[in-house]
Amino acid sequence: MTxxxxxxxxxxxxxxxxxxxxxxxxxxxxxxxxxxxxxxxAMAKGLGLLREDPSEIGVFERWAKLREKAxxxxxxx
Numbered sequence: 001m002t003x004x005x006x007x008x009x010x011x012x013x014x015x016x017x018x019x020x021x022x023x024x025x026x027x028x029x030x031x032x033x034x035x036x037x038x039x040x041x042a043m044a045k046g047l048g049l050l051r052e053d054p055s056e057i058g059v060f061e062r063w064a065k066l067r068e069k070a071x072x073x074x075x076x077x
Contacts, residue, residue, distance in 0.1 A: 030070055 001009075044050050 030074065034067055 041050075
């Protein structure tokens with residue numbers, strides 16, 4: 001196998017990985033996305049990477065309202 005063939009095979013493998021990642025992102029539920037976002041936020045807060053800014057409180061309140069509205073629109077299982 002030549003270097004060019006190896007490179008093409010390497011790129012093809014990563015293209016397949018990217019396709020799987022895109023499909024996973026597409027099919028992930030809204031609830032799971034919120035959980036992931038909240039986990040990332042909590043981790044950043046725990047690591048001290050967030051700065052307290054009073055102007056951000058309004059932003060968090062709007063996000064909470066959007067989350068509640070989105071959750072209420074989910075089909076009940």
